[in-house]
Amino acid sequence: MPRLRGVAPGLALGLLVIDLMGMLVLSVVTPSFLSTYNLFVTGRDLSILLLVALAQMVVLSLGQMNLSIGSIGGLVAIIESGLMVRYGWPVPIALVAGLLLGIVCGVINGVLVDWTKINSFVLTLATSYVFAGINLGITHATPFYHIPSEISSFGQARVGPFPLMAAVTVVLTVLLAGFLYQVVLGRQLLAVGGNQLAARLSGLPVRRAVVTAHAISGFLAAVAGTLLMAQLGQGQPTIGATWVLPSFAGPIIGGAALSGGSAPVIGTVLAMVLISLIDDGLVLVNADPFWVQFLIGALILGAVVLGRTRLGDIMTFLLGARRASRQELSR
C-alpha cells in the first residue's frame, strides 16, 4: 500500500529506528536533552521546519520545486507584523491577510510555471528574489518589534514539554496527508506528478493540479513564517532565509522522488525529526558554533546518501519483504 505514497515501508521504518536511536544516544550522552526546555525548543524548531519541508514536498510530488518557500515565509511574517504594528490591524485579520498572501504567492508561482512552461527551478528562484525584494523594500532590513503579545506568548506557550504551535503543525500535516491520498484534487495532483501526459489523457485538469500544489506550498510557507514570527516575537526580515536546505532535505531523505508522483508525508516527518536531532545534538555537545553549519551540511548529506541508497533496501530486507508480499497475496 505505501507504494502509492512513494515510500517503501522499509525506508520509513528505518528512519523511525534511527530517530529512536538518536534520541536514546542524545539522552544518554547529554542529560539536558530530556530537559523540558530543550524538548520545547527542539519541538518548536521541528514544528516550523516540518511545515517548510512539507511545503517543498507538495511541489516535489508534482515533479517540480519551489525555491521561494523561505522568501514567502519571510514576506508573510513581515506583512503580518507590519499590519499589526504599523497599522494596528486586529491580530486575526492580519494573520488571515498574511496567510492569503502566502497562497497568492504560491498561485503566482503555479500560474507562471504553467503558463510560461519555464522550469520551476528557474522560475521560483526568480520569484524568490521578487518576494524577498518586497520584504527588503518595505523593511529596509529593520524588524517590526513589539508585535501583539497574544502572538508572542503563543510562540512561547507550551503544554508540558510540548510547544503549543506543534498542534498547528500536527493538524496541517494530517490534513495534508488526507488531502493528497484521499481527496480528488490531491489524487489528481499526484497523478499529474507521476505522469503528466497519462493524467491529461485520462481527462484530469493538469493546470488546476499544478496551481493547487504551488498554492498549498505557499500556504504552508506562510504558516511557517507566521509561527517563526511568533517564536521570535518580532517581524524579522530574515525569516526564511535558511530554509532551502531543510526544505529539500526532509522530503528527499523521506523518500520523495524528484521526478514526481510520490508524497511521503510520514517519511518527511521522520526525516525532519532526524534533522532536528542532528541540529539539537550539535548544540548540546557544544560543537563550535562556527562549524555547526558545516556539520549540519555534512550530516544531512550523509543522511540523504544513506537514506536513498541503502536504508530502504536494508530495512526491507530485515523486515522480510517476502512475508509482506505473501500477506498482500492473501488479501
Next chain:
Amino acid sequence: MSAEPSALAREVRLEVSGIRKQFPGVVALDNVSLRLRAGEIHALLGENGAGKSTLIKILTGVYQPDEGEIRLDGAQVRFASPRSALAAGISVVHQERNLIPQFTVAENILLERLPTRGLQLVDHAAINRLAKPWIDMVSLEAAPTKPVSELSVAQMQLVEIAKALSLQARILLMDEPTAAITPHEVGYLFRILDDLRRRNVALVFVSHKLEEVFELCDRVTVLRDGRNASADLEVASVDQDRLVTYMIGRAEVISRLPPKPDPGEAVLEVKGLTTDPRDRGISLELRKGEVLGIYGLVGAGRSRLAKALVGEIKMTGGEVRIRGVKARIKGFREALERHRIGYVSEDRKQEGLILLHSVRSNTSITIWRRLRSFGQWIRRAAEDAAILPSLRQLDVRSHSLSQSVGTLSGGNQQKVSIAKWLAAKAEILIIDEPTVGIDIKTKAALHELIWDLAANGKSVLLISSDMPEVIRLSDRILVMRNHAIVGEMPNTHEYEEMSESIMAQLS
C-alpha cells in the same frame, strides 16, 4: 577500396544466432539469427513489436542477450556497453536524432574525441579540418561550421552517417532512415548507402516500406513476434507478397470468437474529418456493439484520427456526430464525461498509465470526481467497489489493488489501461494498437476481452497495424493509407481472403 564487389566483399562480417531476450512478462526475441556480409545491404523487416529494435539494441550493446551468441569476423564477442560495440566498429543511426542541435556539423561528428592543443583547449580549426573528409564522403552540402539545428532532417541523418563512418564503422545499422524524409531525399540517401556498400561496409536497413527493400537491399531477414519469420533470404529470390506474408503471418491457429449480436444504431459518425493539410477527409461510422477495425501501416495517420476524435488534436474540417448529435469535442475530459468516449493509447507506458502508482489509482483515475463524498473525500471502500467489477471483468492479475502498475506484466498493464475506461462507463472505446509488445497468448486473451466488450454493447474503434488482429476482431475493416480511408469491407474472418483484399487496397 575497389568499386567492384570482390570475393572479399562476400565474407560474413557479423553473425548472430540463437538470440533470446526476455523482459518481464514478454519474450521479445526467441532464437533469432541474422547474418551480415561485408558490402551488402541487409533489410530487417517486421511489424511493430516484432523485435527489430530489441535486436538492434543487442547488436549495439544497449541490451545483453539472455541466450545466443554474436560472432564478429568469426570470433565470438560480447558487447557489454554501447561503447564496446562502437569500438568494435558497429554504429547505429537511430530514428530519433542523436545530435546536439546547438553544436556545429564538425563538432557533432567528432564529439567524443574533440582535438585539442595545449592546455586542453579545443582546436576549432582542427575539428573542421578533420571532419571535412567525412562530410565529403556522405556528400553533405553544408559547411563544417554550420550548427546542426539549421540542417534539414535528411541532412542531419547524413551527419549521423558521417559520424558513424568517422568512428571507423564497418557495420552500420539504419533504423527506419526514410521514415521522416521526402522521396527526393530518400533517393539521395540511397545513393550514399549504395556508395558505402561499394566501400565494403555492412549495412542493416530497417524499414516498413517494401518497395525500398526491393530498390536497395541485397538480402532480407524478417522478424515476426520475436522470431525469425525468414532469415537471410536473397531479395532477388522473393516477391512482395512473400515478404508481406512473412511480416504479418499466416492466420495463426486460433479459436474463432463466439458469435455476438449484430451491431445496433450508429453511435459515432465522422464525415470528412481533417486535422492536417495532408488529410483528404476521413469518414466513418461506428455502431453500437460493433468492433470497427482500422488497418494501416505506421504513418498512415491512424493515431492522428484517434486523437482528433478525443479532442487532443484540433479538427480543421469535417463533422462528428455522437449518438446522432453533432459534437465538437474539446478534450479528453469532455470526450469522457459528455460523450462517454475512452481512449486507450498505443503507448501505455508514456500515455496510458502512471507506472509508479497503484493498480487502484490507475483504474480509478477516471472516476475520482464521481467518487467524491462529503465534499471532496474519496472513500477507499467506495473506490474499490467502483473499480473491482472492471478489473474482474478484464481478469487483471495483481497481488493487490495496491501493487504498483509498473511491476505488472505488459498484458496486465494493458488490461488496467482498458479497465479505467470501463470503470468510467465509457460506451465508445478507441483502442490504439492494443497488443503491441504483448506475447501471443495474452494477445489472444485480450482479443477475447475486446470481443466481449462489444458483445456487451460497447462500441470499439480498433486501430491496428497487426493484420491478423484486425481480421480476427473486427466486424468491418477500414483500410487507411496516406491519411485517407482507401477501402471499407465487411469482415468474413477468413484470413486468406481478407488479407488479400486488404493488401489489394494498400498497393
